[in-house]
Amino acid sequence: MQWETVIGLEVHTQLTTQSKIFSGASIAFGAAPNTQACQVDIALPGVLPVLNKGAVERGIRFGLAIGAKLNRINSFDRKNYFYPDLPKGYQISQFALPIVEGGELTVQVGDAEKTIRITRAHLEEDAGKSLHEDFHGMTGIDLNRAGTPLLEIVSEPDMRSAKEAVAYAKALHTLVTWIGICDGNMQEGSFRVDANVSVRPVGQKEFGTRREIKNLNSFRFMEQAINYEIRWQIEQIEDGHKIQQATVLFDPDKCETRAMRSKEDAHDYRYFPDPDLLPVQLDEDWIEQVRAGLPELPQQKQARYQGEWNLSAYDAATLTGSRALADYFEAVVAGLTKPDPKLAANWVMGDLSATLNKDNLDIADSRISAAQLAGLLARIQDGTLSGKLAKQVFEAMWAGEAEGDNAADAIIEARGLKQVSDSGEIEKIIDEVMAANAKSVEEFRSGKEKAFNALVGQVMKASKGKANPQQVNDLLRQKLNA
Amino acid sequence: MNATLKSLSTTLAAGKASSVELCQDYLARIQALNVSLNAFISVDADKTLAEARAADALRASGQGGLLTGAPIAHKDIFCAEGWLTTCGSKMLSNFISPYDAHVIERFKAAGMPCLGKTNMDEFAMGSSNETSFYGPVRNPWDAERVPGGSSGGSAACVAARMAPAATGTDTGGSIRQPAALCGITGLKPTYGVVSRYGMIAFASSLDQGGPMAQTAEDCALLLNVMAGFDARDSTSLERPKEDYARGLNQPLAGLRIGLPREFFGPGLVGDTAKAVEEAIAQLRKLGAETVEVGLPNSNLSVAAYYVLAPAEASSNLSRFDGVRYGYRTPEYRDLTDMYEKTRAEGFGSEVKRRIMIGSYVLSHGYYDAYYIQAQRLRRLIANDFSAAFQQCDVILSPTAPTTAFKLGEKTADPVEMYLSDIYTIAVNLAGLPGMSLPCGFDARGLPIGLQLIGNYFDEARMLGVAHQYQLATDWHQRRPAMEGDA
Numbered sequence A: 001m002q003w004e005t006v007i008g009l010e011v012h013t014q015l016t017t018q019s020k021i022f023s024g025a026s027i028a029f030g031a032a033p034n035t036q037a038c039q040v041d042i043a044l045p046g047v048l049p050v051l052n053k054g055a056v057e058r059g060i061r062f063g064l065a066i067g068a069k070l071n072r073i074n075s076f077d078r079k080n081y082f083y084p085d086l087p088k089g090y091q092i093s094q095f096a097l098p099i100v101e102g103g104e105l106t107v108q109v110g111d112a113e114k115t116i117r118i119t120r121a122h123l124e125e126d127a128g129k130s131l132h133e134d135f136h137g138m139t140g141i142d143l144n145r146a147g148t149p150l151l152e153i154v155s156e157p158d159m160r161s162a163k164e165a166v167a168y169a170k171a172l173h174t175l176v177t178w179i180g181i182c183d184g185n186m187q188e189g190s191f192r193v194d195a196n197v198s199v200r201p202v203g204q205k206e207f208g209t210r211r212e213i214k215n216l217n218s219f220r221f222m223e224q225a226i227n228y229e230i231r232w233q234i235e236q237i238e239d240g241h242k243i244q245q246a247t248v249l250f251d252p253d254k255c256e257t258r259a260m261r262s263k264e265d266a267h268d269y270r271y272f273p274d275p276d277l278l279p280v281q282l283d284e285d286w287i288e289q290v291r292a293g294l295p296e297l298p299q300q301k302q303a304r305y306q307g308e309w310n311l312s313a314y315d316a317a318t319l320t321g322s323r324a325l326a327d328y329f330e331a332v333v334a335g336l337t338k339p340d341p342k343l344a345a346n347w348v349m350g351d352l353s354a355t356l357n358k359d360n361l362d363i364a365d366s367r368i369s370a371a372q373l374a375g376l377l378a379r380i381q382d383g384t385l386s387g388k389l390a391k392q393v394f395e396a397m398w399a400g401e402a403e404g405d406n407a408a409d410a411i412i413e414a415r416g417l418k419q420v421s422d423s424g425e426i427e428k429i430i431d432e433v434m435a436a437n438a439k440s441v442e443e444f445r446s447g448k449e450k451a452f453n454a455l456v457g458q459v460m461k462a463s464k465g466k467a468n469p470q471q472v473n474d475l476l477r478q479k480l481n482a
Numbered sequence B: 001m002n003a004t005l006k007s008l009s010t011t012l013a014a015g016k017a018s019s020v021e022l023c024q025d026y027l028a029r030i031q032a033l034n035v036s037l038n039a040f041i042s043v044d045a046d047k048t049l050a051e052a053r054a055a056d057a058l059r060a061s062g063q064g065g066l067l068t069g070a071p072i073a074h075k076d077i078f079c080a081e082g083w084l085t086t087c088g089s090k091m092l093s094n095f096i097s098p099y100d101a102h103v104i105e106r107f108k109a110a111g112m113p114c115l116g117k118t119n120m121d122e123f124a125m126g127s128s129n130e131t132s133f134y135g136p137v138r139n140p141w142d143a144e145r146v147p148g149g150s151s152g153g154s155a156a157c158v159a160a161r162m163a164p165a166a167t168g169t170d171t172g173g174s175i176r177q178p179a180a181l182c183g184i185t186g187l188k189p190t191y192g193v194v195s196r197y198g199m200i201a202f203a204s205s206l207d208q209g210g211p212m213a214q215t216a217e218d219c220a221l222l223l224n225v226m227a228g229f230d231a232r233d234s235t236s237l238e239r240p241k242e243d244y245a246r247g248l249n250q251p252l253a254g255l256r257i258g259l260p261r262e263f264f265g266p267g268l269v270g271d272t273a274k275a276v277e278e279a280i281a282q283l284r285k286l287g288a289e290t291v292e293v294g295l296p297n298s299n300l301s302v303a304a305y306y307v308l309a310p311a312e313a314s315s316n317l318s319r320f321d322g323v324r325y326g327y328r329t330p331e332y333r334d335l336t337d338m339y340e341k342t343r344a345e346g347f348g349s350e351v352k353r354r355i356m357i358g359s360y361v362l363s364h365g366y367y368d369a370y371y372i373q374a375q376r377l378r379r380l381i382a383n384d385f386s387a388a389f390q391q392c393d394v395i396l397s398p399t400a401p402t403t404a405f406k407l408g409e410k411t412a413d414p415v416e417m418y419l420s421d422i423y424t425i426a427v428n429l430a431g432l433p434g435m436s437l438p439c440g441f442d443a444r445g446l447p448i449g450l451q452l453i454g455n456y457f458d459e460a461r462m463l464g465v466a467h468q469y470q471l472a473t474d475w476h477q478r479r480p481a482m483e484g485d486a
Helices: A053-065 A162-178 A219-238 A284-293 A298-307 A313-319 A323-335 A341-358 A370-381 A387-398 A407-415 A423-436 A438-445 A450-462 A469-481 B005-013 B019-037 B045-060 B102-109 B152-159 B176-182 B216-226 B270-285 B298-319 B335-346 B349-362 B367-388 B414-421 B425-430 B459-472
Strands: A003-014 A077-080 A090-093 A104-109 A112-125 A129-131 A140-142 A149-155 A191-201 A211-216 A246-251 A256-262 B040-042 B072-075 B114-118 B165-170 B185-188 B208-213 B256-260 B289-293 B394-398 B434-441 B447-454
Touching: A003 A162, A003 A219, A053 A112, A053 A149, A053 A162, A053 A284, A077 B298, A090 A112, A104 A162, A112 A162, A149 A162, A162 A191, A162 A219, A162 A298, A162 A323, A191 A219, A211 A219, A211 A256, A219 A246, A219 A256, A298 A313, A298 A323, A313 A323, A313 A341, A323 A341, A323 A370, A341 A370, A341 A387, A370 A387, A370 A407, A387 A407, A423 A438, A423 A450, A423 A469, A438 A450, A438 A469, A450 A469, B005 B019, B005 B216, B019 B045, B019 B114, B019 B152, B040 B152, B045 B114, B072 B102, B072 B152, B102 B216, B114 B152, B152 B165, B152 B176, B152 B208, B165 B176, B165 B185, B165 B216, B176 B185, B176 B434, B176 B447, B185 B216, B185 B459, B208 B216, B216 B434, B216 B459, B256 B270, B270 B289, B270 B394, B270 B434, B270 B447, B270 B459, B298 B349, B298 B367, B298 B414, B298 B425, B349 B367, B367 B425, B394 B459, B434 B459, B447 B459
Parallel strands: A211 A246, B072 B114, B072 B165, B256 B289, B256 B394
Antiparallel strands: A003 A149, A003 A191, A077 A090, A104 A112, A112 A149, A129 A140, A191 A211, A246 A256, B040 B114, B165 B208, B185 B208, B185 B434, B394 B447, B434 B447
């Protein structure tokens, strides 16, 4: 039997506000337990929530970025359940009327494009943390995270493989960091993925029974977990078992998923509108103001790179992998007097990316600024540097041999790396080399093409690598054939 | 001890008594009477007197306000920093609030010392004060009878002159009904006028704090202190500051009083009917006209209320789980056991009943039939009032169907108890202001309350009507004979 996988994702993105969604406490990561939990967060008797406008604004940004419908009136509900790190005994979330409905995200999966529909995105508060490890026979509760603003982004079950799911999650990650609503830090839990996975025989219309893999906090684990889950489900069905709806956790050490609770344990959350909060009204002026403040989005940039700058789809997608990368790339292009986006793209995606990878650095931490790289590329454009020499200068710049926007020129000067393009000078060297290598000259003239390369090598060596290689080629051939 | 806040203000301003002296007198009376009335849960003379000294200093410095130095008692539903704040429940029997409710902040800022925290039905759920973990409050007019509820301690302490005034809260009649049963004046403002921050929530969309005192005039002065926008309560209304005493001297000539025919039906009998008729005659004498109005959906208000209020309560009371503060069962096996025992032991039976009703009406499959339906009724009830206010300026009715009943008389039958609020509940559902003032006594000498209902934000006019009535009558000046009184 041939099986088809169906995947939908629920992604919790932590928003970049200063304070919590319903209180003034800070959301900075890493503070000592319970030092960032105010009386509202610990749910003292009598306290009330007040909505953080910044969280709503970020919801609007997201809705605009995915072309979704923004619910002009949206509202908060209470999701009721008991848990020690849920101080009120309910979570305030948007159930009936989320801020964002619909919208889509187009992602690159290998060479193909795929559009994933987004069902909805709603604002809600995070719970605190239960700490089971540090207390013998007891559980510690840290409420610093309680009330942290989240935007939960729910996709349609549009993905058909772990690869597609990861591509979508990555694109979403790029987008939310791009528009500045989430810092994207997966280790700190700022971007958490739940994956709903089911399988069905190819051709079957109805979905199979799904299991939800909770809290995937890296793309690698996500792919492993989904692939494991798919294999497990297929094996179960082929062995004659039925899949039971369940929530599972992925154990990265054992590389397997484990059931956390079954459907029978499912809560009745008794949702109802939170009477402490008025419905949120989004007025058109505010929406337009937010729209005006949005940066150019990845897909818009990709279209521009391909249309105006003639870059390939692959290059355009790679260069818009993060806003910082795209900004860097565009700054390099802008730094060139003679615009050459392809040259800039080759260097940003080539030497620069390779060097960043080697040193495990992010583009934001690059030791070579966009202006410095542009300064280097300008010397390639004007023939001062050969490609080989440019690599030397690049390495020297990376090592910090010179500072400032004109670092490339300073290094060229200091190292005397200027390419020789004066044909008189090059001819002089060629004459000397030909005189000193009469045997090679003889061999070439008797038809040994190989001898030509040896002579080029000698000329380059004699010029200490500075001679313009193209000119050396042309002039040498002229002289040999004369 | 019979002084109104208004007269205490004059006394203090003239330097005839200090706040410390006044507080000492009231504290002495509380000490003498509380054993029998049980109106207070917490009294702390040191705290009260420290606040009194500060008030005296404020007055001496010339920075005091009208009420600076005049003391007040607070319902134990308001969080007050450093005070035990129990909400009448075992669940919070060890909870000392680390912060002040907005209302408490306002009274502190006005320089009004706190005389203590008053007894109440547990989490404000009750109409007789019998659900309090701290035992029932006795009605000062007859110790065998209830003071009403849930603000029974506040009503009783004002009636017994243990405090010149008190705060209360009203979710379905919890200020007005005990005010009626104890013969005092109490007002529930328009929803959103008084901040709910720090007021322990029962049913968030209905709860509203308000003043309880001897006179309408005092209520106006107190509302001037309590009312005002608070950014910490999202349902608090941002409106220009107003003087609620501005309409007190407005003559009643031309005033149109609406009499809802549904409230003057066969259910209204005996002394209560007679007293209310006499009050209407009195108001006519003062120049008011009466007009019959209809509130056709008012018979549905108790049913709608007992879906919506428990629904909200079941969620509001979830935070009392034994994890962070309050009562926790001493022995438990695991988390679930801790939750179950803590809540089983910490809550009384009426609270549990309402949590169960609320959980039921919100549960999957029942939500539409109960909660959504009740919200529709709520809209209809509010529309009824809007239509009625097209024809009149203020609506009049009895506050409660009966005078104070005996302790234990209705505890066996919750529905019978719920009907105590039959005239008051619709006002909360509509979010309107309402008040109760004394309008006579029954054959047993028990006070009868008259309810006035105003249009949204029309507290000043409503208070004016009540004040004019009180200038012409002396029901509000009658007081129960207490032990030791001359």
